[in-house]
Amino acid sequence: MLLRSLRVGFFLMVRYVRHGSSWASLLIITIMFLTFLNVIVVRGVLVGLPVGASISYEKEYSGNVLITPLPDQRHIDRTKLVESTLASIEGYRTHSARYLASAVIRANYERPQKETRLPDQVGTAVVGIDPLLEEEVTGLRELVVEGTYLTEHDETGVLLGSQLLEQYAGETPEAGGTPDTTGSLENVVPGSEVRITIGDVVGTYTVLGIVEGKVGENSRRIYMNGERLRKILGGSIDKKDEIAIDLLPSTSVDGYVAKLNASGIGEYAIVQSAQDSQGQFLDDITQTFDLLGTGIGLIGIVVAAITVFIMVFIVALNRQKQIGILKGIGINRLAIESSYVFLSILYALVGISLGLLVLYFMITPYITAHPIDFPFADGVLVAPWNDTFVRSLILIVTTLFAGYIPARMIVQKNTINAILGR
Amino acid sequence: MEKKTIIETKNLVKCYTVGEVVTCALDSVSLSISEGEFVAIDGKSGSGKSTLLHLLSLLDKPTEGGVFVYNEDTSHFSREQRVAIRLSTFGYVFQDYALIPELTALENVILPHFMLTGKFDDCTKHGTELLEQVGLGNRLHNRPSQLSGGEQQRVAIARALVNSPHVLFADEPTANLDSDTSENILSIIMELHAQGLTVLMVTHEAEYAQRAGRIITLADGQVV
Numbered sequence: 001m002l003l004r005s006l007r008v009g010f011f012l013m014v015r016y017v018r019h020g021s022s023w024a025s026l027l028i029i030t031i032m033f034l035t036f037l038n039v040i041v042v043r044g045v046l047v048g049l050p051v052g053a054s055i056s057y058e059k060e061y062s063g064n065v066l067i068t069p070l071p072d073q074r075h076i077d078r079t080k081l082v083e084s085t086l087a088s089i090e091g092y093r094t095h096s097a098r099y100l101a102s103a104v105i106r107a108n109y110e111r112p113q114k115e116t117r118l119p120d121q122v123g124t125a126v127v128g129i130d131p132l133l134e135e136e137v138t139g140l141r142e143l144v145v146e147g148t149y150l151t152e153h154d155e156t157g158v159l160l161g162s163q164l165l166e167q168y169a170g171e172t173p174e175a176g177g178t179p180d181t182t183g184s185l186e187n188v189v190p191g192s193e194v195r196i197t198i199g200d201v202v203g204t205y206t207v208l209g210i211v212e213g214k215v216g217e218n219s220r221r222i223y224m225n226g227e228r229l230r231k232i233l234g235g236s237i238d239k240k241d242e243i244a245i246d247l248l249p250s251t252s253v254d255g256y257v258a259k260l261n262a263s264g265i266g267e268y269a270i271v272q273s274a275q276d277s278q279g280q281f282l283d284d285i286t287q288t289f290d291l292l293g294t295g296i297g298l299i300g301i302v303v304a305a306i307t308v309f310i311m312v313f314i315v316a317l318n319r320q321k322q323i324g325i326l327k328g329i330g331i332n333r334l335a336i337e338s339s340y341v342f343l344s345i346l347y348a349l350v351g352i353s354l355g356l357l358v359l360y361f362m363i364t365p366y367i368t369a370h371p372i373d374f375p376f377a378d379g380v381l382v383a384p385w386n387d388t389f390v391r392s393l394i395l396i397v398t399t400l401f402a403g404y405i406p407a408r409m410i411v412q413k414n415t416i417n418a419i420l421g422r
Numbered sequence: 423m424e425k426k427t428i429i430e431t432k433n434l435v436k437c438y439t440v441g442e443v444v445t446c447a448l449d450s451v452s453l454s455i456s457e458g459e460f461v462a463i464d465g466k467s468g469s470g471k472s473t474l475l476h477l478l479s480l481l482d483k484p485t486e487g488g489v490f491v492y493n494e495d496t497s498h499f500s501r502e503q504r505v506a507i508r509l510s511t512f513g514y515v516f517q518d519y520a521l522i523p524e525l526t527a528l529e530n531v532i533l534p535h536f537m538l539t540g541k542f543d544d545c546t547k548h549g550t551e552l553l554e555q556v557g558l559g560n561r562l563h564n565r566p567s568q569l570s571g572g573e574q575q576r577v578a579i580a581r582a583l584v585n586s587p588h589v590l591f592a593d594e595p596t597a598n599l600d601s602d603t604s605e606n607i608l609s610i611i612m613e614l615h616a617q618g619l620t621v622l623m624v625t626h627e628a629e630y631a632q633r634a635g636r637i638i639t640l641a642d643g644q645v646v
Contacts, residue, residue, distance in 0.1 A: 414482070
């Protein structure tokens, strides 16, 4: 009897769709479509912000794996051993080892100094790199927005992070304040001469290019040849400060980190995946945005449920007499109610299907090709299939109840009163 | 040989309450309908004819008294049991045809049979035969809005017969039709009775009532 009732319900649903109001159907389908996009895309973009920041960090700064000094050490001990070990583990593609030091960069130093004006200088970090390896790991060359990239032969050329420059950062050292990393330099462009103080060594350098990326570290650093910086610091080539490792595609990052730690490298340095090296903060942000997106989506689902409820209620109310007739000729409650439930499910399925098509064939490819340009990240759309499936299911179940409840309310009415419209 | 009683009522009362006013449409009606009878229920407007038919066909519940179908008291029947009897044992022709506008003539006819059997192909064949019998073989796929009043009523009769009911209830089946069409509908009903079907027909026209084997006349909710 159950199956028969459902078949009759389905039979009635098909006829209602075929001969019912196409405008009402179109309206409900549009609402379901927009609700689906609200549930999936809004959440996807919100979560995509921290995820995009994380991707940028990995792509432009840390590589897949980042090696840093132990907490009580200033440098990575036995860097050569570390480098040879990491290159020997399966999945390794290339790496960039960096020297790091504090520096003060001064521009416009030939300008006459007035008492009321602070020197045009900024405190920051200087990074010594191998330009070719750095390009391979982080694509630093692509982040040069003005001028040219560093070459391995440049002894006096440097790259400057855009946030060190007034035209990008939009700020200068405050009068009466001390120069610090919140300030920026005036009128510095590729070709300008700047004076950089590293420890006790003061040198004059030519700005080759300006680096601008999504990662704060990149945009606030000075880049120069690693060997040059090592000589200035007077350090050993066996004591570098940061190693970014790029792995072959499809290599398990966690597996690689585990193998590296198992090889004993953990005694000399901290080995972390890009994800772990970003700390708990980014995970917390992602979870917060996920919660926010889910909350917004939930509101969308409730609004859609109320809309479907009202629409089905109106449709059922208009068909009150027919429902009475159906009961009068022996069609049972389940068959009549299921016809409206099927109708609601159909609306939900069509709306969701349209949403899926638009999501996976229009929005996702578009955002992948043209990431949303946020200052701190290339915003991506996070809409994994399994998550989309679960959220779609929630939407369908909600719609099912939103269709069932009003239908049941009308079907419960006394048969003869329904037929006679009393 | 004595014919079997299909429907029996005992002291049937039906009252409606609107606010504090109680109006009784039927007052202590007792009657019985036997197998193969053609019974006309007549009376003036407001005499309780339709109310009686609604109670006999289990479309409504009495305030007091009982309706017995094949000697079984239906007062304790659940809503679903009453629906099941209407589906398998009764056929009902409404005064205003009461067809479902979204369905074609054939779909209207087969719907109760589809509910009963669940076999769509058999239903289609059976429904087509019935519509051909009432002269609508060429109107199978027309929707009610594309049919005349007489055609719609013939579809309604075919729908009432689709599950081979034991009793056919007809509530003023000619009320909205012209005289020629009314005559046509009445002749169909009489032919069904001639084939052995039990018929209960409400009418306020004495001429049509006279054609029944028995007339139950109601006045002010009571059998006179």
